[in-house]
Amino acid sequence: MSTAPDYDIIIAGGGLVGASLACALSTSGKSILVVESKSLDSGTQPSYDERTVALTYSSRNIYADMDIWHRIEAEGVQPILDIHVSSLGHFGQAHLSCAQAGTPALGYVAPVRAIGAVLWEKIRQSPNITLECPSTVTDATSCNTCCQVMVATGSVVRTCSTRLLVVADGGRSTLAGILGFRCNRQPYAQSAILSMVQSDRPHNGRAYERFTPQGPLALLPHHAGSALPGQGFGGQHYAVVWSTADAGVARRLELDDQAFVRELQETFGYRAGAFSLPTPRKAYPLSRMQVRNPVRKRAVLIGNAAHCVHPVAGQGFNLGLRDIAWLAELLREPHRETGDTAMLEAYKRNRSADTRRVARFTHSLVGCFANRSRIVTLGRNLGLFMTEHLPPVKRALLRNTMGLHELPARTGVAQDPAGSRPHP
Numbered sequence: 001m002s003t004a005p006d007y008d009i010i011i012a013g014g015g016l017v018g019a020s021l022a023c024a025l026s027t028s029g030k031s032i033l034v035v036e037s038k039s040l041d042s043g044t045q046p047s048y049d050e051r052t053v054a055l056t057y058s059s060r061n062i063y064a065d066m067d068i069w070h071r072i073e074a075e076g077v078q079p080i081l082d083i084h085v086s087s088l089g090h091f092g093q094a095h096l097s098c099a100q101a102g103t104p105a106l107g108y109v110a111p112v113r114a115i116g117a118v119l120w121e122k123i124r125q126s127p128n129i130t131l132e133c134p135s136t137v138t139d140a141t142s143c144n145t146c147c148q149v150m151v152a153t154g155s156v157v158r159t160c161s162t163r164l165l166v167v168a169d170g171g172r173s174t175l176a177g178i179l180g181f182r183c184n185r186q187p188y189a190q191s192a193i194l195s196m197v198q199s200d201r202p203h204n205g206r207a208y209e210r211f212t213p214q215g216p217l218a219l220l221p222h223h224a225g226s227a228l229p230g231q232g233f234g235g236q237h238y239a240v241v242w243s244t245a246d247a248g249v250a251r252r253l254e255l256d257d258q259a260f261v262r263e264l265q266e267t268f269g270y271r272a273g274a275f276s277l278p279t280p281r282k283a284y285p286l287s288r289m290q291v292r293n294p295v296r297k298r299a300v301l302i303g304n305a306a307h308c309v310h311p312v313a314g315q316g317f318n319l320g321l322r323d324i325a326w327l328a329e330l331l332r333e334p335h336r337e338t339g340d341t342a343m344l345e346a347y348k349r350n351r352s353a354d355t356r357r358v359a360r361f362t363h364s365l366v367g368c369f370a371n372r373s374r375i376v377t378l379g380r381n382l383g384l385f386m387t388e389h390l391p392p393v394k395r396a397l398l399r400n401t402m403g404l405h406e407l408p409a410r411t412g413v414a415q416d417p418a419g420s421r422p423h424p
């Protein structure tokens, strides 16, 4: 006689994506185990560090649907009111604004540690979710009816069974390899150098993306903290995300603060003011990766375990949040059996187009702006010009930037009448 699995769902990895999925399922009635290797305050926690992330307007809607957006907002998020896009040494530039989009903001900049604190608090308050941390999923085997998962806590290892294993262990997923998923990874030979700088004038909620032959440079407006409670538009700090060819990373990290600011200013110009006071720099090696098929018997990969993209357009986590929105939608449908083949195939059908589109979009941005050929240079300048001057082109880019058209109807319909229903 077969016995019921220990859990409906085991989530391996309680980082940004795994913890967000758990929150999305907090009212689903499913029994859930979240296994996370590193505690929230660990200095080696890979998901929750000093970074800020740009969340699209659709990601805001996903968190609002989980009833936690107000808590994330209370931690201090900066609305992005407009985005200025330019290319070093060339005439083309484009400008996107929330007024054109008809929304209060194009997106939001939030510190990942603050998001983590809100997610873990919600998990701890949810009676159907158990969080085991620090514990590690060390092995998994799946069959038609369940997945057997080995969980190590210190030197104690136990086996648990589940109807569905959700693998959210990040871009270097060991579990994907153990379960036999095949992925295609290509390094960019670039790292993103992150720092925070102060400007001598307010940012007014404006983000900048500047393309240079060495790689894109993004400035994200940072929340003003207590300077303007509830407003956050008066801040003068920017999070710098500076893509740098591997050969130049060590040098740029070792520059003293003055030399770093000088180089930043030479590359970016003074459009956002004069910069000073950079915080300690950190480099993140960049690669792109996509699994051929994110589902197998009783197992699914989501977030960075399924796809890594260049941070040029700030889309990686947003894409992961849309994985969550769709997976949670299917898991909540009463006629579905948790984790069976039909459910997982429906998930795959619903996610493949969005994943491919974002991967293509970000990769072509990196390639196009790094290319020095005259024809490509002319083409991209014209592209920026058309974006600026042709309303339909601008509308299409706005929808991409805000991620509105790829949400399940439950989360997207109020903001995006074109939001599609899941494929059956």
Ligand SMILES: Cc1cc2nc3c(=O)[nH]c(=O)nc-3n(C[C@H](O)[C@H](O)[C@H](O)COP(=O)(O)OP(=O)(O)OC[C@H]3O[C@@H](n4cnc5c(N)ncnc54)[C@H](O)[C@@H]3O)c2cc1C
Pocket: 012, 013, 014, 015, 016, 017, 018, 035, 036, 037, 038, 045, 046, 047, 048, 051, 052, 053, 054, 055, 135, 136, 137, 138, 168, 169, 170, 171, 174, 175, 192, 194, 241, 284, 302, 303, 304, 305, 311, 313, 314, 315, 316, 317, 318, 319, 320
């Ligand atoms: C420089 C930079 C800037 C970025 N900016 C943006 C941005 O502006 N907007 C955006 O949308 N995205 C951005 N991203 C992408 C975003 O950071 C990632 O998409 C996101 O962190 C992925 O989350 P994840 O939970 O899938 O993976 P991770 O963040 O890697 O989390 C994986 C978690 O799994 C845990 N884990 C690993 N193995 C195991 C195991 N075997 N058992 C248990 N637990 C395990 C880890 O400890 C970790 O907590 C940026 C990325 C970089 C590098």
